[in-house]
Amino acid sequence: MRSFVAALILVGLIVGPWLSDTRAASDREKLLTEPGVYGTFALFALNEEWAKQDPAMRIVRLTSLKGVVEQHREHVAIDVYLLRGLSDHADLLFRIHAAELRQTQEFLLDLKSSQFGRHLKTVGVMHGLTKTPNYVPGFSEQMKADLKAVSEPGQHPYAIIIPIRKSAEWWGLDQEKRAAMMQEHTAVTLPYLKTVKRKLYHSSGLDDLDFITYFETSKLEDFHRLVLSLENVQEFRYTRRFGNPTILGTMKSLDEIVELLAQ
Numbered sequence: 001m002r003s004f005v006a007a008l009i010l011v012g013l014i015v016g017p018w019l020s021d022t023r024a025a026s027d028r029e030k031l032l033t034e035p036g037v038y039g040t041f042a043l044f045a046l047n048e049e050w051a052k053q054d055p056a057m058r059i060v061r062l063t064s065l066k067g068v069v070e071q072h073r074e075h076v077a078i079d080v081y082l083l084r085g086l087s088d089h090a091d092l093l094f095r096i097h098a099a100e101l102r103q104t105q106e107f108l109l110d111l112k113s114s115q116f117g118r119h120l121k122t123v124g125v126m127h128g129l130t131k132t133p134n135y136v137p138g139f140s141e142q143m144k145a146d147l148k149a150v151s152e153p154g155q156h157p158y159a160i161i162i163p164i165r166k167s168a169e170w171w172g173l174d175q176e177k178r179a180a181m182m183q184e185h186t187a188v189t190l191p192y193l194k195t196v197k198r199k200l201y202h203s204s205g206l207d208d209l210d211f212i213t214y215f216e217t218s219k220l221e222d223f224h225r226l227v228l229s230l231e232n233v234q235e236f237r238y239t240r241r242f243g244n245p246t247i248l249g250t251m252k253s254l255d256e257i258v259e260l261l262a263q
């Protein structure tokens, strides 16, 4: 009997963390793909005190960052980006997906009060919500099929985030007119779908914005050309805010961030 209990405990010790990892991975997958999920973009700068820390102390502080991410991993999907060197706005960006915005708040509060978080100055926070497509269902079958192409952002992609606000005039147009313009938007952007991965967040009412647009690509030149093409479509004339700021950074794993900041 005793050996049976010991065997059960052993199995629990081996399978438990695996099960929890598998659950966290499937929850993450859901949060990153499903509609009705809140996406938050939190920008931070490292304070002057950080530069004065010796490497051993930095590692202690960075371990607390890993701890907080690990602690919240089951409820929120957390992605980290390095902005330092490419952006004068901030050093780090956290993209957080959660079923409830209060879960994101809990993560950010724990992050800020961690040993590492005490070195972070908040530069900005933006919120949005993922939704089912508004216009795509009315597009031609060909366009719908083209939109299903899988994007391959490349091995070491950059991330670009552009907040957008549209005019009151846009929202006053009837659905048909807006749909026709979004069809034109899609026609000029489709050639870039292969190298540019995109995600759209709706922000009206949650922030001083209408949309947060998020992109991943290794080909920044393609992205540059894509934006120039969009500036020519009719829908673009209804844009009141484009960027301001445009956020550009590199995608990193948490371990890479820890390694880079430890130096």
Ligand code: HEM
Binding pocket: 132, 133, 134, 135, 136, 137, 147, 162, 164, 166, 182, 185, 186, 189, 190, 192, 193, 196, 197, 198, 200, 211, 213, 226, 227, 230
């Ligand atoms: C790979 C390139 C892109 C493709 C294939 C693409 C495609 C689309 C599609 C199909 C929609 C309609 C979604 C719906 O039915 O609700 C849409 C919406 C939108 N896209 Fe793009 N897009 C691309 C790039 C961009 C870029 C570069 C920007 C601006 C930086 C942008 C900004 C927007 C915005 C703000 C909306 C929401 C418009 C609204 O609902 O009023 N897109 N896009």
